[in-house]
Amino acid sequence: MGGTRAVGLLALGSFAVGTDAYAMAGLLPAIGADLHVSVSLAGQTVTAFTLCYALAAPLFSAVLARWGTRTLLVTALVVFAVANAGSALAGSYAELLAARALSGAGAGLFTPAAATAAVALVPPERRGRALGLVLGGMSAGTVLGVPLGLLVAAGSGWRAALWLITGLGLVALLGVATALPAVEGAAAPSLRARLGALARPRVAVVVAVTFTQTVASLGLYTYLEPVLHRAAGVGSAVPYLWAWGIGGVCGSLLAGTLVDRTGRPALLAVTLLGTLGGALALLPWTGSVPGLVLLPLILWGAAGWAFVVPQQHRLLAQDTTGSAAGAAAVGLNSSATYLGGAAGSALGGLALAHGLDARWLPLPAAGVALAGVLLHLTVARAVARRAPLPADAVTPGAGHATDHRITDHANGGGAADATAAEPLERNAP
The missing domain is CATH 1.20.1250.20 (MFS general substrate transporter like domains)
Structure with missing residues (x-):
């Protein structure tokens, strides 16, 4: 096959x-x-x-x-x-x-x-x-x-x-x-391999950023119906869930192509996380124009689902000798995804129980997403400085496998580090 x-x-x-x-x-x-x-x-x-x-x-x-x-x-x-x-x-x-x-x-x-x-x-x-x-x-x-x-x-x-x-x-x-x-x-991967992956600073940072993204995205999804009811006077949320899901399908499929064509998953990840934060922040203000709420919903779905692709790509690219380390890192990232969803749901429920109007619940979710952007651009950048690319990591003629490793050296630091590695990426086959 x-x-x-x-x-x-x-x-x-x-x-x-x-x-x-x-x-x-x-x-x-x-x-x-x-x-x-x-x-x-x-x-x-x-x-x-x-x-x-x-x-x-x-x-x-x-x-x-x-x-x-x-x-x-x-x-x-x-x-x-x-x-x-x-x-x-x-x-x-x-x-x-x-x-x-x-x-x-x-x-x-x-x-x-x-x-x-x-x-x-x-x-x-x-x-x-x-x-x-x-x-x-x-x-x-x-x-x-x-x-x-x-x-x-x-x-x-x-x-x-x-x-x-x-x-x-x-x-x-x-x-x-x-x-x-x-x-x-x-x-x-074994449990030891998973824990070893978490001990690697670059893996830990990528997984932590994934956690913030899913706290914001999946956590808010749990309460989407009351949010839509309060923000836009929506009765049934089913058509809006379809719009969210359609955006997710388009984002997932398009993200893979963008990763392959640009070779810069770190830059794509931080862009998507910023887009997610912006879409969530827009939600409470869309009720005055009929149908306008569909725009942030589609953006939210597209950015939220697309984000997973460059993150997994970055983690798999960390392994230059086989698939064990990459598989361990992907497993950690998957766990962080659902832990973030559980934490986001719990925090959202707590906020509503303490009297927060559901209309405004997207705003703290947007804040968590933007905090993930800051984590990506600051902490990850510092990690990249402390762990420079080994001299033998670039092998002439290594094709796209080398390209992925060069890109992942940049991924730890977000847009700034991706830009620093750009001459190497541009010359890769």
């Missing part, structure tokens, strides 16, 4: 994961009524998914580190499908909570392994596009999968929506198990 088709299978798995991660928020009222719990308590099933995605998955990946990437992907999809079937069959709140936690672990195993495999399956000059396709599959889940799941739930109940997600997971499992080629040099 060609690399592009193989990456397409991974994108299908990401589509299932994205649908599962984002559809549950729309099912909470029905789940609460069926299981006789409050909506806020039902919402803890989302927290269970998110936290297990972030925390349990790295531990399980460490245990399975010697199995290889394809085996890990198959295992992850088996866990994901079984857990969603268990969610659909849950007869009590405790059973559903446990099943959602297991589903989050399966999703967390799959996503970083899929990104690592996508890069390993294509030539170096197509890595950005491959990452964009895998991330585009996940964002497509918010555009197509979430509305489809909610439509099924409206007609047949919330359990039917979870059976739909189970079916998507099984289709992805069948494709990966039977048609995905062996992924050379991309075994799951």
